[in-house]
Amino acid sequence: MSRFDELLGTDFDGQPVSDVEDVIYEALDDPRHRERVPGLVDLLNDRVAGERERFLACVALTTWAELAGFDAVIDAARDPERAPWYDILIDRKFSVDNTFAQLALAVSDSDVLAREKQTWARRTEAFRSLVRIADHEYFDEKLGDLLDTQTVVDVLPDIRAVVARGAASLAGRRPQRFDLATQLVDLAAAVATVDAATAVSLAQDVLSHDAGHRAFVHAVAIVQRAKTPETRQFADYLSTVGDDGVRTQVKQALG
Known part of the structure; x- marks a missing residue:
């Protein structure tokens, strides 16, 4: 053996x-x-x-x-x-x-x-x-889904930094090997239960440079995970810029 x-x-x-x-x-x-x-x-x-x-x-x-x-x-x-x-x-x-x-x-x-x-x-x-x-x-x-709450708290500065770098890469129209926007949105969503305002800010930074459907669908998780004035405003944003599928998911997330 x-x-x-x-x-x-x-x-x-x-x-x-x-x-x-x-x-x-x-x-x-x-x-x-x-x-x-x-x-x-x-x-x-x-x-x-x-x-x-x-x-x-x-x-x-x-x-x-x-x-x-x-x-x-x-x-x-x-x-x-x-x-x-x-x-x-x-x-x-x-x-x-x-x-x-x-x-x-x-x-x-x-x-x-x-x-x-x-x-x-x-x-x-x-x-x-x-x-x-x-x-x-x-x-x-x-x-994004694997990070537990305590770990999110501990690595939040690193999440902010990596999302900022990724958003800059998207803004520069650099070729991407995979769906970077969705991966970054998932990290933003991981922050929602810890700091909803930061989660919204990070996600909007990404979405402003890449309006791919999957990224918007994944962004709905922020609305699902936190019920704050910031996430309700974010829900309105997603409903405005997203397609019918995104709008349906936003409605479900808001209950």
């Missing part, structure tokens, strides 16, 4: 599994996963190992709220295209790297164990590193 199969191809009762995710998520309720952490750290750092195996080691360690996993996410975000596993997962719609979307999911899924293992602060830094690259790396419409 290979090292990888021992670590992620076998459940905690020693039975082989066909899906690595079964082992990763079983670990959330099984403390025996800690026995595999040293081996996964070695695999993660083994430059001779396969890219897929190293990536899945990172996903496992991150989901299990291990410092080594969070640190690997942070390292990957420093220079995304030089991450050892960059491009091993490709999004079918945009034909761009999809590994950072999966890493964002792993960071999100670590919430319970991060509290148990007292690694929450590093989890926040991992999320911060991902937010900071959201103006040029693809997150498959995941990142």
Whole structure:
């Protein structure tokens, strides 16, 4: 049996599994996963190992709220295209790297164990590193929805900064590899329950440069998540500039 199969191809009762995710998520309720952490750290750092195996080691360690996993996410975000596993997962719609979307999911899924293992602060830094690259790396419409309220509070300055950079890129009509406007609007929507006025301001900054239908549809989430004077005014804005589909969703959001 290979090292990888021992670590992620076998459940905690020693039975082989066909899906690595079964082992990763079983670990959330099984403390025996800690026995595999040293081996996964070695695999993660083994430059001779396969890219897929190293990536899945990172996903496992991150989901299990291990410092080594969070640190690997942070390292990957420093220079995304030089991450050892960059491009091993490709999004079918945009034909761009999809590994950072999966890493964002792993960071999100670590919430319970991060509290148990007292690694929450590093989890926040991992999320911060991902937010900071959201103006040029693809997150498959995941990142904004994965940010919990406390993390949004902690990384709000980074969300403001990355949305501003992304909006500037849209304003400059620079070629985009994916639907950047919608990704930025999703980040703005994540802020709605924390600071509705800021969420509206960020979303309008993006929408003023890109009036794509999907971005407007996603912006309705701000109206759904916060009921303030600012979001009601934003609802009027969406109804004015959006199409019939957007207007219908705005009405539903307002109840």
